[in-house]
Structure formats: C-alpha cells, structure tokens
Amino acid sequence: MLEFVVPALNLKAILPQLILALTALTVLLVDVFAGKDGKTSLGGLSLIGVVAALVTLFLSRGDFESAYAGMLAVDGFGFFITLIICLVALLSILVAISYEKVCPEIRSGEFYSLLLFAAFGMSFMGSASNLIMIFVALETMSISIYVLAGFKRDNLKSIESALKYFLLGAFASGFLLFGFALIYGAAGTLDIVKLGSFFTAHPDLLHQPLVMGGVALMTVGFGFKIAMFPFHMWTPDVYEGAPSVVTGFMATGVKAAAFAALVRVFFVAFAALQTDWTTIMWIAALLTMTVGNLIAISQTNIKRMLAYSSIAHAGYLLIGFVVGSEIARSAILFYLLGYAFANIGAFAVISAMGSKGEEYNELSDFQGVGFKYPMLGLTMSIFLFSMAGIPPAAGFMGKFFIFSEAIKAGYVWLAIFGVINSVISLYYYLGVIVRMYFKDPEREISIAAPAGTLVAALSLAAFGVLQMGIFPSYVWDLARASAKMLM
Amino acid sequence: MIDNQSVYLAISIILFVIGAAGAICRRNAIVVFMCIEIMLAGVSIAFVTFSRANQSLDGIFMVLFVMAVAAAEAAVGLAIFVLMYRKHGSIDLDKFNLMKW
Numbered sequence: 001m002l003e004f005v006v007p008a009l010n011l012k013a014i015l016p017q018l019i020l021a022l023t024a025l026t027v028l029l030v031d032v033f034a035g036k037d038g039k040t041s042l043g044g045l046s047l048i049g050v051v052a053a054l055v056t057l058f059l060s061r062g063d064f065e066s067a068y069a070g071m072l073a074v075d076g077f078g079f080f081i082t083l084i085i086c087l088v089a090l091l092s093i094l095v096a097i098s099y100e101k102v103c104p105e106i107r108s109g110e111f112y113s114l115l116l117f118a119a120f121g122m123s124f125m126g127s128a129s130n131l132i133m134i135f136v137a138l139e140t141m142s143i144s145i146y147v148l149a150g151f152k153r154d155n156l157k158s159i160e161s162a163l164k165y166f167l168l169g170a171f172a173s174g175f176l177l178f179g180f181a182l183i184y185g186a187a188g189t190l191d192i193v194k195l196g197s198f199f200t201a202h203p204d205l206l207h208q209p210l211v212m213g214g215v216a217l218m219t220v221g222f223g224f225k226i227a228m229f230p231f232h233m234w235t236p237d238v239y240e241g242a243p244s245v246v247t248g249f250m251a252t253g254v255k256a257a258a259f260a261a262l263v264r265v266f267f268v269a270f271a272a273l274q275t276d277w278t279t280i281m282w283i284a285a286l287l288t289m290t291v292g293n294l295i296a297i298s299q300t301n302i303k304r305m306l307a308y309s310s311i312a313h314a315g316y317l318l319i320g321f322v323v324g325s326e327i328a329r330s331a332i333l334f335y336l337l338g339y340a341f342a343n344i345g346a347f348a349v350i351s352a353m354g355s356k357g358e359e360y361n362e363l364s365d366f367q368g369v370g371f372k373y374p375m376l377g378l379t380m381s382i383f384l385f386s387m388a389g390i391p392p393a394a395g396f397m398g399k400f401f402i403f404s405e406a407i408k409a410g411y412v413w414l415a416i417f418g419v420i421n422s423v424i425s426l427y428y429y430l431g432v433i434v435r436m437y438f439k440d441p442e443r444e445i446s447i448a449a450p451a452g453t454l455v456a457a458l459s460l461a462a463f464g465v466l467q468m469g470i471f472p473s474y475v476w477d478l479a480r481a482s483a484k485m486l487m
Numbered sequence: 488m489i490d491n492q493s494v495y496l497a498i499s500i501i502l503f504v505i506g507a508a509g510a511i512c513r514r515n516a517i518v519v520f521m522c523i524e525i526m527l528a529g530v531s532i533a534f535v536t537f538s539r540a541n542q543s544l545d546g547i548f549m550v551l552f553v554m555a556v557a558a559a560e561a562a563v564g565l566a567i568f569v570l571m572y573r574k575h576g577s578i579d580l581d582k583f584n585l586m587k588w
Contacts, residue, residue: 132549139556143563150567156574162567167519167580170560171510174526177553178503181533181546185496188541190549 013067013074016057016082017123020089023049024116031109039107043097043453046112050093050119054086066129070191073129073264076482080333081126081260085253087464088340089119092249094457095348099245101448102354105151106243115249118144122257126264131180131190134261138176138225141257142169145250149242161241168224168234176221182214183269195269206273215270215277222265225258228318229288232311236299239307244359247303248347251310252340259317259336263329266321274324281322282414289315289421297428302350303361305428306343309387312425313339319418320402323409330483331401334476338394338468342386345461349380352450360445363435370436375450377436379458386465388429389422394468401476495536502529516571516578520564527557 011018027046031039057079066073092115100107121140128134146169150162184190186205187198199206223231239247266277292312299305313335320332353360353369353376360366370377386393399422406415450458468475506526510519531550538546568578575582 132545132552135549136552136556139560143556143559146563146567150570153570154574159567159571159574163516163571166560166564166567167510167516167523170520170523170564171507171526174503174506174523174530177527177530178533180549181499181530181537184534184546184549185537185540188537188543190545 010067012060014072015060016053016086017120019049019053019056020086020116020120020123023052024113024120027113027116028109031113039109040100042107042109042112043093043100046116047090047093047097049116050086050090054083054090057082057086070193071130071133072124072127073193074127076484077260077264077329077333078123078127080337080479080482081256082123084256084333084337084340085119085123085126087337088249088253088256088344089115091341091344091348091457091461092245092253094453094460095248095344095351096245098451098454098457099243099351101451102351102356102359103152103243104356105153106245111148111151114144114148118148118249119253122253125257126260128261128264129192131184131192131265134265135173135177135180138173138258138261141254142173145246145254148246149238149250151246152243155241157241158243159241161238164234164241165238172221172224172231174221175217175224179214179217179219179221182210182217186210186214192265192269196271199270199272203272206276211273212276215273218265219277219280222258222262223284226255226262226314226317227288227311228284228314229291229311232288232292232314235311236304236307239310240301240303240361244303244347244351244354244361247307248344248351251306251347252343255310255314255317256336256340259321259332263321263332267324267329278322278324281318282411285315285318285322285414286417287315288312288318289418293421293424293428296425299428300363301361302363302366302432303347305363305432306346306350309425309428310343312421313387315421316399316402316418319406319411319414322414323402323406323411325405325409326483327480328402328405328409330476330479331398331405333479333482334401334468334472335398337475337479338386338398338465341461341464341468342383342393342395345379345383345458345465346387348454348457348461349376349383352376352454353445353447355447360447363432364442365445366432367435367439368441370433372441373447373450375455375458379462380436381433382462382465384429384432386469388426390426392466392469394465394472397469397472397476492536492540495532499529499532499536502526502532504529514580516568516580519580520561520568524557524561527553 118141121137124137146166149165150159152158227235289312292308296305296308320328386395389395389399403415506522509522534546534550
C-alpha cells in the first residue's frame with residue numbers, strides 16, 4: 001500500500017495570486033448585496049486588492065524557489081511577470097472606473113472579478129513549472145477574457161470579437177494540448193525542469209517525430225496567443241471589437257503571460273533543441289514584425305492600427321527570443337514592461353475618446369484633439385513615441401537592449417531588419433501625432449473631461465514610460481536579476 | 488502484429504485531424520465548436536495512451552483537467568453563441584463581416 005504524504009501547503013508562496021483571487025470573489029459577493037449605488041465601489045475594492053497583491057509580491061520576494069511539489073516556480077522570472085501583470089491590472093481597473101461612463105455595462109461585479117481572475121491566471125502562467133499548470137492557467141486567463149471581450153452586450157462588434165476570439169482561442173489550445181501530449185509521450189513527464197534534464201540526458205531521442213511534432217504543435221499554440229505570424233489573423237478583429245479598456249488589458253497582459261510561458265518552456269524544457277527552433281523563430285520574428293508594421297500603415301481605425309502594431313511588437317520580442325542569451329531574456333522582460341505601460345496608456349486615451357454609447361475610434365477623430373484636450377494629446381504622444389522607439393521613452397531603451405544583444409550574438413541581419421521596421425512604424429505612429437496637433441477636426445466630437453481615475457492611470461503610465469526611458473537602470477537591474485533566476 | 492499503443496495513438500491522431508479539418512472547413516459556429524471538442528477527445532486519448540505506456544499518472548490527471556476546462560469553455564462558448572443569435576439572427580460564421588475577418 002502506498003503511503004500517503006500530505007504535501008506542504010505553501011500558501012505564502014502564492015500570496016499575491018491568492019489575494020487577486022480572493023478579491024475577485026469578494027467583488028462578486030459585494031456585487032450581490034450592494035444596491036445600485038454600492039456598485040460604484042466595486043472598482044475601488046478591486047483596486048485595493050491589486051495594490052495589496054503588489055505589496056505582498058515585493059514583501060515575499062525570494063522566500064521560495066518552488067512550491068506545490070514543483071508545480072510552481074516562484075523564481076525571479078515569475079516575480080517579474082507577476083509584477084507586470086499586477087501593474088497592468090492596476091492601470092486597467094483605473095481606466096475601467098472612468099470607462100463606466102462610456103460603457104455602463106461594465107459597472108458590475110462580473111467585470112472586475114473576471115478581470116482579476118484573468119490577472120490571476122496570467123500571473124500563474126508566468127510561474128507555472130508544469131505543463132498541466134500552464135494549461136490550467138492559460139485557460140483561466142483565456143476564458144475570462146472571452147467573456148470580457150464580449151462585455152458590451154448590445155454591441156454587435158463586441159459580440160463578434162468575443163465569438164472570434166473564443167473559437168480561435170479554443171482551436172489554438174487544442175494544438176497546444178496535442179503538443180503537450182506528444183512531448184509527454186516522448187519524455188514521460190510533464191514537469192518542465194524534468195523535461196529539460198531528460199532531453200539533455202538523451203540527445204539521441206531529440207529528433208524523433210514525437211518530439212519534433214510536439215515542439216511544432218506547441219509553437220502553433222503559443223503563436224496564437226502571442227499573435228505571431230502566421231497565427232495573427234484574429235488580433236485586429238478581436239482588438240477592434242472588444243471594449244477599449246479590455247483591449248488594452250489583453251494586448252499587454254495576455255502577451256506578457258504567453259511570452260513568459262513560451263520562454264520558460266522553450267528555454268528550460270527544450271534547451272537542448274535550441275539550434276532547431278532558432279531557425280524557425282528567426283523567420284517568424286522577421287515576418288511577424290514586417291507584416292504587422294506594413295499592414296498597420298493602411299489602417300484607418302486606431303484600435304486596428306494598434307492591433308497590428310502589437311503584432312509588430314511581438315516580432316521585436318521574438319528577436320530577443322531568438323538570441324536567447326540571459327541578457328536577451330532580461331531585455332524581453334524589460335521590453336514587456338515598457339510595452340505594457342505605453343500600450344495600456346494608449347488604450348486609456350482611446351477609451352477616454354467617447355461619450356455615452358458612442359466611441360470615436362477613427363483616426364480622423366483624433367484631428368485637433370491635441371489642443372482641445374491637452375492632457376490626452378500630451379500623454380498619447382508620449383505613449384506613441386515610446387512604441388515607435390524614440391528616446392527618451394521606455395520603448396527606445398527596450399529596443400536598444402534587444403537589438404544590441406542581437407548584434408553581440410551575431411544576429412546582425414535580424415537587428416538590421418528590426419531597425420528598418422522601427423523606421424517603418426514611425427510613419428504611422430507619428431501620423432497620429434500629426435493628426436492630433438496639425439490638422440483641423442473633421443467632425444465635432446464631444447467627450448467628457450477626463451475623470452480623476454483616468455488622470456491617475458495616464459500619469460502613472462506616462463511616469464512609467466519616462467522613468468524606464470530616462471533612468472532605465474532600476475528596472476533593468478531588476479530584470480537582470482529576475483532573468484538570472486529562471487529555473 | 489501492431490502493438491496496442493500504436494493503434495490508440497493512430498486513433499487519437501485521426502480524431503485530432505478530423506476535428507481540426509472540421510473546425511477549419513465548417514461554417515456553423517456550433518459545428519466548429521463540436522469539432523474543437525473532437526480535437527480535445529483526440530488529445531485525451533493520446534494522454535491516456537502515453538500515461539499507460541510511461542506507467543505514470545500525470546497524463547490521466549491532465550485528461551481530468553482537460554475535461555473540466557472543456558466544460559467551462561462550453562458554458563462560455565454557448566452563452567456567446569446565444570447572445571450572437573439573439574442580436575444577429577444567425578450563427579453562420581460567413582455572415583460575420585462587420586469587421587474584416
């Protein structure tokens with residue numbers, strides 16, 4: 001008879017995530033008992049939860065290495081991803097509170113608790129150390145976001161975006177799972193660390209069809225989530241239809257979480273196969289950024305434009321992934337955080353561009369905004385400069401770290417293509433700024449003055465972007481220390 | 488004589504391919520979703536086969552999680568379909584062209 005050992009319950013190791021989940025449940029409960037007036041407090045309540053999670057994240061840093069019998073790696077890498085996710089959730093909630101005026105549906109417990117559950121799943125994706133954990137965390141995140149994307153129940157575009165995201169997301173997770181199954185068949189374990197040591201110990205097994213097929217299918221599955229070419233088709237439709245605040249949340253959070261899982265699986269489990277997947281990823285990086293940037297130029301809707309730009313950013317991140325050194329992994333982390341600040345900020349501005357029931361998402365609606373609404377114009381310019389990679393913004397430092405590391409590692413051509421792509425992207429990013437400041441409005445738009453929470457979100461995001469651009473050393477050191485501790 | 492494991496693996500691959508092909512070709516959202524469930528059934532058979540071959544329980548646990556998650560996904564998916572049908576009067580994927588596909 002097997003002896004049953006009760007596993008250690010390291011609740012303290014997952015305290016930040018635990019707080020996120022408990023806040024989500026509390027918000028649901030309060031929603032039931034609160035009257036119509038009480039619903040305005042739901043956003044504030046979730047905000048408190050996220051701040052508490054951030055504080056405990058820093059307090060409990062470095063206490064553990066792994067928890068729950070190797071299911072979770074509570075390492076530096078997971079810490080940094082959780083940090084990004086918490087900041088993304090914090091900014092999204094701040095924006096959502098002011099977005100309630102444009103889209104009254106989101107003033108409900110479901111919205112905030114789904115957002116928190118999604119953040120909970122994302123942060124576990126960053127620290128999952130077992131393929132089962134990755135799958136469950138991925139689905140926790142995805143299912144919450146399918147609902148969030150369709151949250152404007154009366155808007156056909158929003159429902160359509162939820163439907164497309166749901167079908168393609170479920171389809172992609174099928175591929176991911178079959179990849180997991182094949183790898184499990186080859187190695188007999190689902191633990192990422194054990195997979196790594198198994199493949200290092202058995203180099204003769206590396207090129208059998210099971211392993212190659214598994215890696216290929218997993219690349220497809222993750223490729224969908226990070227919007228890698230040629231699995232990017234869903235991105236513009238989903239980003240355009242979803243409520244602006246949700247678009248900002250998923251453009252940054254989902255990307256960070258999926259990239260984290262991709263990095264962990266490929267660098268820990270398939271480290272022995274690195275020479276094989278580097279070639280494929282090289283081509284994927286080049287095509288992803290080029291396709292994203294070229295199609296973004298011809299867009300007339302700003303949300304669609306930023307969707308294609310987010311595809312291009314996945315391409316830049318993939319350069320860091322191809323280079324694969326420890327510094328390149330720190331550069332990926334740094335870039336993800338800088339991108340998160342800039343992108344959430346940009347979508348915060350977009351979500352402010354609306355009055356009840358109507359949103360102004362066309363590029364021509366931005367004409368003249370710069371002088372009429374100076375706060376929106378100024379912050380939007382900062383975020384767009386950052387995404388284009390112009391100093392002194394976070395995007396410039398991120399690109400600098402990634403490209404310089406690519407050159408050092410001998411991927412000169414990839415770095416050159418990256419720089420060419422950044423120049424192409426300047427065209428459409430600056431196009432928005434030119435419209436905001438140098439063109440007269442085509443139609444009269446009336447939007448409410450930014451609410452206090454929106455101002456807070458915009459200032460926080462702008463502060464993050466500029467801080468990381470002008471004094472990058474603090475975040476860079478943090479990213480360096482975090483990437484070192486990838487188990 | 489073919490060993491049992493290959494037979495089961497072949498079945499799982501066939502199911503997966505049928506599901507994937509159906510998900511790409513069919514235009515009715517519910518049929519597409521059923522095809523995705525067929526893919527997941529293929530995945531589950533592969534996991535159980537390998538679990539037996541490797542003499543480890545991980546694969547079977549994975550199948551339990553796959554089933555639980557598939558149920559959650561079905562709940563959310565069908566809700567989205569109902570919402571779509573009410574608003575749009577159809578769940579034919581070819582008819583959704585408010586945005587460029």
